[in-house]
Amino acid sequence: MDGYSASELLNIFAMQAFAGVSLFSVFVLMALGLAIIFGQMGVINMAHGEFLTIGAYSTVMMSILAEKYMPEFLPYYFIFAVIAAFIVAFTIGYLVEFLMIRHLYRRPLDTLLATWGLSLIMQQIFRSSFGAREVSATLPDWLMGSWQPVEGVDIPLNGLFVLGLTLLLSLAVFIFLFKSRWGLKVRATTQNRLMAGAVGISTPMVDRLTFAIGCGIAGVAGAAFTTIASTGPTSGSLYIVDTFLVVVFGGAGSLLGTFASAFTIAQAQSVMEFFMSGSMAKVLTLLTVIIILMIRPEGLFSVKVRK
Amino acid sequence: MQVAMDKLFGGREGLVGLVILAAVIFIIMPLTFDIFRLNLVGKYLTYAFVAIGLVLCWGYGGILSLGQGIFFGLGGYCMAMFLKLEASDPESTKIQSTPGIPDFMDWNQLTSLPWFWEPFHSLSFSLVAVIAIPCIFAFIISVAMFKRRVGGVYFAIITQAIALILTILIVGQQGYTGGINGMTDLRTLKGWDIRTDEAKYILYFFNGALLIGCILIGRLIITSKLGRLLLAMRDREDRVRFSGYDVSSFKVFVFCVGAMMSAIGGAMFTLQVGFMSPSFVGIVPSIEMVIFAAVGGRMSLIGAVYGALIVNFAKTFFSESFPALWLFLMGGLFIAVVMLFPNGLAGIYTSYIRPRIEAWRQSKRGGGGLPPTVPAEPQAPVPPKPVERAPASAVPRSLAAGIQSEPSRS
Numbered sequence: 001m002d003g004y005s006a007s008e009l010l011n012i013f014a015m016q017a018f019a020g021v022s023l024f025s026v027f028v029l030m031a032l033g034l035a036i037i038f039g040q041m042g043v044i045n046m047a048h049g050e051f052l053t054i055g056a057y058s059t060v061m062m063s064i065l066a067e068k069y070m071p072e073f074l075p076y077y078f079i080f081a082v083i084a085a086f087i088v089a090f091t092i093g094y095l096v097e098f099l100m101i102r103h104l105y106r107r108p109l110d111t112l113l114a115t116w117g118l119s120l121i122m123q124q125i126f127r128s129s130f131g132a133r134e135v136s137a138t139l140p141d142w143l144m145g146s147w148q149p150v151e152g153v154d155i156p157l158n159g160l161f162v163l164g165l166t167l168l169l170s171l172a173v174f175i176f177l178f179k180s181r182w183g184l185k186v187r188a189t190t191q192n193r194l195m196a197g198a199v200g201i202s203t204p205m206v207d208r209l210t211f212a213i214g215c216g217i218a219g220v221a222g223a224a225f226t227t228i229a230s231t232g233p234t235s236g237s238l239y240i241v242d243t244f245l246v247v248v249f250g251g252a253g254s255l256l257g258t259f260a261s262a263f264t265i266a267q268a269q270s271v272m273e274f275f276m277s278g279s280m281a282k283v284l285t286l287l288t289v290i291i292i293l294m295i296r297p298e299g300l301f302s303v304k305v306r307k
Numbered sequence: 308m309q310v311a312m313d314k315l316f317g318g319r320e321g322l323v324g325l326v327i328l329a330a331v332i333f334i335i336m337p338l339t340f341d342i343f344r345l346n347l348v349g350k351y352l353t354y355a356f357v358a359i360g361l362v363l364c365w366g367y368g369g370i371l372s373l374g375q376g377i378f379f380g381l382g383g384y385c386m387a388m389f390l391k392l393e394a395s396d397p398e399s400t401k402i403q404s405t406p407g408i409p410d411f412m413d414w415n416q417l418t419s420l421p422w423f424w425e426p427f428h429s430l431s432f433s434l435v436a437v438i439a440i441p442c443i444f445a446f447i448i449s450v451a452m453f454k455r456r457v458g459g460v461y462f463a464i465i466t467q468a469i470a471l472i473l474t475i476l477i478v479g480q481q482g483y484t485g486g487i488n489g490m491t492d493l494r495t496l497k498g499w500d501i502r503t504d505e506a507k508y509i510l511y512f513f514n515g516a517l518l519i520g521c522i523l524i525g526r527l528i529i530t531s532k533l534g535r536l537l538l539a540m541r542d543r544e545d546r547v548r549f550s551g552y553d554v555s556s557f558k559v560f561v562f563c564v565g566a567m568m569s570a571i572g573g574a575m576f577t578l579q580v581g582f583m584s585p586s587f588v589g590i591v592p593s594i595e596m597v598i599f600a601a602v603g604g605r606m607s608l609i610g611a612v613y614g615a616l617i618v619n620f621a622k623t624f625f626s627e628s629f630p631a632l633w634l635f636l637m638g639g640l641f642i643a644v645v646m647l648f649p650n651g652l653a654g655i656y657t658s659y660i661r662p663r664i665e666a667w668r669q670s671k672r673g674g675g676g677l678p679p680t681v682p683a684e685p686q687a688p689v690p691p692k693p694v695e696r697a698p699a700s701a702v703p704r705s706l707a708a709g710i711q712s713e714p715s716r717s
Contacts, residue, residue, distance in 0.1 A: 044460055103646060108460050109371045110645045113601060116594055117641025124634035241471050241590060244464045279479035286472050290465055297457040 011152040020270035022159045022228075025166035027262035029221035030243040031250075032173055037214035038244070039252040040177075040190045041207065043101055044112040047119035048243065049236025051215045054092060054122075055085035055222025056231040057130060063137035063226075075140045082165075082223045089219025094212040101211060102204065119237060126233035136230035143227055158227040165224045169217065170259070176213070177255065186210050242286075249289050251299030260300055265289060320661075324609045325522065332515040342504045349511040349579045351619040352518055354379075356572025358599040358611035359521050360565030365597070366605035367534060368561045369541030370458070374466030375569045375596050377473055378441040380588030382570025384477075384484070385440055387583040388424060389433035390493035390501075391485075410492070415482035424483075430497055437574040438567050445566030446559065453555035453562075458544075467590055474589040489584025493577065501578055514575045518612065521568050525608045528564065537561060569596075598637075601644045604653025613652055 004012070030052065037045045062081035066074050096118065104111045143161055146154040177183040188196040189206045197203045222236070229235070246265060250257030265285055272281035293299070336348050357375045364370045397406040403413040408420050426432045448469065452462055477484045485491070493501070500506060528534050540547045540554055548554045577583045586592065595618075603614020618640070625633040648654055 042460075044463075100642065100646065107645075107649075109463065110649070112371070112373075112460070112463060113594075113597065114642050114645040117638040117645070120634045120638035120641070122638075124631065124638070127634075128631060241464075241468055245468055248461060248464055277479065279475050283472050283475050283479070286468055290468055290472075293461075293465060294451040294455060294457070297452075297455050297461065 008152065011150075014153050015155070016270060016274055018155050018159065019273075020267040021163060023270055024263050024266035025159075025163045026225070026228075026239075027242070027246050027266050028166050028170060028259060029162070029224055030218075030239050031246040031258050031262055032169060033214040033217035033221065034243050034247050035250075035252075035255055035258045036173070036177070036186075036217070037211055039247055039254070039258070040186060041210060041214075042108055042190070042252075043105070043211065044108055044115065044244075045101075045214075046112055046116040046240060047096075047122060048215075048218055049238070049240040050119045050122040050126075051089045051093060051218035051236070052222040052225065052239075053126060053231065053233070053236035054089045055219030056226050056235070057126065057135075057222075058085045058088045058219070059223040059226045060130075060135050060137045060231055067138055074138065075142065078140055078143070078223075081137070082220055085219040085223035086216040087219075089222070090212045090216035093215025094208060096215070097208045097211040102207065105207070119240075123233045123237065130233070132233060134230040134232035134235070137226040139227060161227060162224050165220075169220060173217065174255065182209075245286065245289055249293060249299055251301040254299070254301040257299055257301030261289075264300075321526070325519070328522075328609050328612060329515075329519060332518070333512065337508075337511070342507055345511055346507050346579060347623065348616070349507070349514050350576060351616050352514055352612070353572040353576040353579065354596060354599055354619065355518055355612040355615035356521055356575070357569040357596045358603060358615045359518075359525055359608050360568035361597060361600040362603075362605060362608050362611045363525055363528060363537075363561050363568075364565040365600065366607075367529060367537045367541065368558060369537075369544075370558060370562055371463045371597070372466045372562065372565065373463045373590065373593050373597065374470040375565070376588045376590075376593035377466070377470050378445060378566040378569035379573040379576070379592075379596070380473065380477075380583070380585070381441040381444060382437045382573030383577045383583040383587065384490070384573075385427070385433055385436040385570075386574035386577040387490040387493060388427040389430060390496060390577065391490045392424065392427055393496070394492060394494045409485070409490070411485040411488070411490075412482055417482045421483055437570055441566045441570035441573075442563050445563045449559040449562040450555075453558045456555070458558075467593070470588060470590050470593050474585050477585040477588060485584075487585060489582055489586070490577075491582040491584075493581050496578065502581060507579065510575070510579050514579065517571060517575065521571065522608045522612070524564075525568075528561070529608070533557065533560075595637075598641055598644070600651075602640065602651050604651030604656075606650055607653030610651055610653030610656075617652075 030048075033051070034045065034048050037043050037048065059078075059081040062077055062084055063074075066077040100114055100118065101111060104114060139158065143158050146156045147160065148154060175183075177186065185196070185201050185206050188199075189201060189203045189210075193203055196206075222231075225231070225235075242265075246262050247258055249265065250259070250261035268288065269281050269285045272284055275281075276284075332352070337345060340348060357379050360378075361372070361375060364372055391409045395407065395409045400406045400408070400410065400413070403410065405413060405418050408417065412420070427436070448466070452458075452465065457465070477489075478487050480486075495501060501510065528537075536547060536552060536557055540552075540557060544554055573583070573587070576587070599615040599618050600611045601614070602618050603612065604610030618637075621636065622633060625636055644651055650657070
């Protein structure tokens with residue numbers, strides 16, 4: 001730490017902390033949809049990353065359309081792109097549930113293999129239709145540049161935007177799951193399917209819509225990702241293991257746990273990245289997570305159930 | 308003696324299957340392919356070791372490991388370290404700034420051999436390490452997990468994460484492991500050049516023999532009481548536990564056996580292909596190895612070998628001719644096997660082909676004359692017709708039950 005003055009150190013610390021917060025919002029965005037699909041429904045969706053990519057590609061498409069046909073619309077297109085990303089991912093998720101997942105609810109390990117197959121197919125579809133190269137969306141002006149609260153600290157605007165979107169989306173998911181009638185049905189179905197069916201909830205419909213909403217959230221996450229990174233056919237699959245670990249570490253079924261674990265993992269990784277190489281930081285973080293999981297297999301916040 | 312043989316070979320049908328497999332490996336493949344293609348087949352057969360281990364763990368034990376690439380890689384790397392040390396004697400590495408150490412260490416400014424490389428100068432140590440290191444690793448993972456009753460989906464995700472960690476480590480620690488390129492340019496085994504055609508033939512046959520050996524070991528496990536316990540555990544773990552068995556020890560055992568088989572496959576891979584790299588360790592290869600077992604049939608040891616062969620032949624063929632089609636096909640294969648043929652090729656055989664064969668044999672027998680080989684045992688071919696067919700149709704049902712009893716978290 002020699003050669004840095006106290007204020008420089010403070011600035012570095014502030015920016016490093018923000019990097020951790022950014023990583024946190026990325027993890028939360030990735031994990032929110034999966035927390036519903038895997039945590040609530042128990043479906044191991046290995047194609048979750050691809051739903052993210054779908055959202056990202058639809059955002060890129062929107063930006064290309066906006067650029068080509070109505071350049072004056074460019075500053076505002078992003079809002080619509082987020083909605084479009086949700087709708088596209090939702091629709092595809094709905095179809096996937098109908099065609100594949102609903103036959104496999106009783107065989108969780110088999111959903112893993114089947115959705116892995118699905119992810120391979122989707123990756124190839126992306127590659128065939130959008131090319132193997134990475135593409136990126138044209139960002140509206142208000143997303144570029146950075147915010148300088150004090151001299152020497154740069155906080156990128158797109159990071160702030162992603163953070164804001166994450167908070168908004170999390171709030172929406174919370175309200176959806178815990179305050180709405182729909183959420184009540186979802187929780188009832190996942191906790192006791194037979195009983196839920198007996199009181200008149202159409203459980204197959206609840207399953208289908210829940211899965212589709214989880215995919216739609218992944219789509220929104222993908223849209224948010226276009227502001228920080230470019231999109232390629234395999235960009236979703238890079239994160240899939242981390243995402244699963246976040247959900248498992250937080251305790252499947254607990255949304256609060258997902259936030260806590262995303263925050264812990266993200267901060268741990270960004271702090272360690274300061275002291276060692278990125279790959280070693282990642283190795284150490286993952287290793288710690290696994291060791292904690294061996295001690296506490298239910299995750300940080302577990303929903304107590306009889307097994 | 309007869310009973311022991313029956314157990315080992317799985318009755319007449321099992322013996323026939325094994326003989327056919329041996330004929331395919333030792334006679335048909337060498338006669339039809341040139342040495343280049345045969346070497347390729349040998350490479351595919353090394354994946355079959357992993358698939359056999361997965362049949363034991365996943366099909367029988369209900370433990371889906373998505374990290375078999377870890378053990379394949381560990382075995383392969385142990386072998387590769389020995390070969391690499393032999394290939395980098397001071398004579399052939401004299402242009403390096405420090406002769407006598409592997410070339411990638413030299414490129415990464417390492418000036419002396421790391422301590423954990425030292426023992427790999429000895430062939431016997433390396434051969435023991437090929438088996439022992441993956442086994443110890445598997446033991447640690449599985450004891451930690453199964454004693455805490457982590458299973459099913461969680462185990463799969465954690466093994467996957469471990470595979471990811473190991474890949475990052477190998478890629479990141481270039482100086483010690485050769486990084487992303489892995490260990491290349493392996494030449495000799497105790498002075499014996501492994502790159503010649505003759506050596507490739509010998510290695511191919513040795514590989515085949517080891518594979519048959521592993522199948523026999525797998526058969527022994529399946530047909531023993533342990534195998535029945537494994538099946539019982541897969542279907543109703545609690546009941547086995549309440550009956551007083553230490554469930555986790557059985558799981559640990561079968562997981563370690565699976566790991567050792569994968570490691571043998573990895574070591575043979577290194578010998579036959581001449582290099583080892585992290586691209587055989589990570590998540591993608593590990594899941595592909597699961598699909599080999601799934602295509603062949605997760606309940607069939609011999610099916611797993613065919614699964615590995617067929618999927619890899621298809622992969623080579625399609626990625627040579629229609630590269631874009633391959634991922635569609637592979638993805639479709641995953642989905643089709645899971646949704647339509649949960650028991651893979653072996654399941655197709657037991658539910659469609661075997662009834663035909665038996666009907667055909669019965670009609671021949673009805674025409675008069677005894678079947679060609681009738682052992683003097685009373686329980687041999689004639690009476691068990693209905694009895695024999697009952698388990699055949701019962702297998703998928705019990706499997707379905709096993710899948711349904713997967714620990715659900717709701």
